[in-house]
Amino acid sequence: MTEHDITLTVNGTDHELTVEPRTLLVHALRDELGYTGTNVGCESSLCGACTVHLDDDAVKSCTVLAVQADGATIETVEGLAEDGEFHPVQSGFQEEHGLQCGYCTPGMMMAATDLLEENPDPSREEIREGLEGNLCRCTGYQNIVNAVENAADEMHAGAVADGGCPADAADGSGSCCGSDAGDVRWPEDGGESE
Amino acid sequence: MYPDEFDYYEATTIEEAIDLLEDNAMEETELLAGGHSLLPAMKTGLSSPDVLIDIGEVDALHGVAVDDETLEIGAMNRYSDVLGSEDAREHAPALTAAIERVGDRQVRNRGTIGGNLAHADPASDLPGAALVSDATLVVQGPDGERSIPADEFYYGMYATDLGPAEILTKIEVPSAADAVGTYAKKPSPSSGYAMVGVAALLTVDDGTVESARIGANGAMDHGVRLDPVEEALVGESLDEETIATAAGHATDELDTALMMDDLQASGEFRAQLLEVYTERALEAAVDRAAAPAAAD
Incomplete structure (x- = not known):
């Protein structure tokens, strides 16, 4: 099993990280990068608690491998507010x-x-x-x-x-x-x- | 919930993906498309491949085009890509009607049409629509390309005509721009998959059914055409009585003893659902057939 170096742009900030192939996007966001606003719910792509935007489309981040998102732009709930103003x-x-x-x-x-x-x-x-x-x-x-x-x-x-x-x-x-x-x-x- | 460990390769061309399939022939290898069937199976331990070959970003597997009255849909188009294509909606109305009912918004933003068809889940929403759309599945492997009609593609539950080093590359659908296409579904209350789903593709002239293709998924271990329903429709006026009579023939040629039977619905219940949802798919066709006429 080889680890992979990937780049994720999360809420406008570029992050480089190294992940196992089996690392799910939601875990990369929460555990590796600290974007804990995104919740882990059912872990079976049913409940939607882990929804983020992947290249501008809402997806369930528990059903995307972090390696699949290499190079992608991600927006999480932390990115909704602008300049301290609620979306x-x-x-x-x-x-x-x-x-x-x-x-x-x-x-x-x-x-x-x-x-x-x-x-x-x-x-x-x-x-x-x-x-x-x-x-x-x-x-x-x-x-x-x-x-x-x-x-x-x-x-x-x-x-x-x-x-x-x-x-x-x-x-x-x-x-x-x-x-x-x-x-x-x-x-x-x-x-x-x- | 982490999947077991595996090796991951990202293919950039179809040829590279086929080479990777051949190179890893001794391992348990799976192609990764949108991952919305595979990853849940891996997370629950139902599937533990050693190698994943990601074909989601292969350019040649994307795009929707119309060529000489045939709609071509690249296998790696997401459901949302297909729904966003005016060409697909115009030329493959039954298929797009079924795609609209797949999963939910997020799932449709990620899952692919090719992944769905190749996975051959009997409770998926697309097999019935692929059959009524007379779809051809184009696959490529070490020995080149071949085309498989949808009614020869499915062998049974999760079993298809795809060879071990073959990749589904595109879906070809003859234009049905003059037809109305619908899909009616009884979703599982927990998973959203089709306990029974019925796709209908009808051409109607002045209230009379000229041609009818009706297909179902969820009922049997793979998608099936409902020939007796079709026969009961053609040449008849598309009204309540015709629809009720035709829907009553939904299970005539199916071996009800082999119907899908699980905790959620017995085979007997599915047989009943099949008639009801055949009726609903046809009623929806009446509504759609009326809509363009009103706009004229």
Whole structure:
């Protein structure tokens, strides 16, 4: 059995480390590099507690070998906040009490941020589907869905403040572009807003 | 939960991977793709290979392309890559419908279509869809390349026509852009794998079924076509009555004594589920068949 030298860029910092082939990414992150925000749950790719972003996609880090991630960019829950400011997903979990014991929370938040990057305005159903790979034993999920909705609204409001969304489409729903699939999201791109 | 020790090699080309398979022929060797079936098996001790050959980053095994009415999907495309391909959704609607139901978001970001098909887990979501899509599995080995139709690829549980030094390189699917494809699944409440899954690929003209291909996984030790259901559909109007009658034929040609039978579901229960989920796959096809017409 030969050890391997690998490079991981975690939350923007390059790390070089030597691992056995059987070292799982989650153990490399936690035990070798000290990123203990990522939790180890079921260890069988079911619970999602170990979710991190691997080259911008949410994956279960208990089911990835560290050697497979050689050269990859990893983002863990420690990388969500910027300059001491919570990421909107973190604020959402705080605002909506999206956690009780907190064990699943880092994985939930990493899955949620991945979902919101792909779908910035998900329905509650889409949030539930997006988080189907993450188990929570405390909350009953209701407040987690609320938290992700809250984060989506917050991120959307941020985009408006940055001029990224037409203010005249505001409908008071908290989601300025509307959340129905039939709504025209960007009226200036053609079509009419109903 | 650590796997047993093993040696790890990363192949950068198909040829290098085949050489590594041959060089390590005396060892227990496994190809590593996305690892989402293999690594859990290794962690629980069900599998303890001495050597892993990682083919996940081999460029020639990636990419989705359409060539002369045939969709080609590189074996190392992740599920999410296939779902992100407009070509795949257009030309292989049954396959993409099944892929949408694999695992969860994180699993689809990591697991590969080739790894899934080559692993031949009977409870996987793809064998039925591969059969109805008339997929061809292209493999490469020391003696060159060969193409295996999906209905000749599977021998049984975890057993395929793949030789010891052969690699599944791509999946070819004849375009079914004019068809509706669906997949209905009863997931295991614990693992999410298919206790029973049914894929349907139908062409419907003015409400009448012109062609029907129905396939199932989870029920038997490998994916199967449900010929009697297909026969009961073709030429009929795609309505509730036809669907109920056709679904009632789901187990006609299956040896129910050989149905998968485990703690989660008896063979008898699976036989019942097969009819119900055949019906659901066909009902979903009605919805999808109606959708494009409404948009015209």
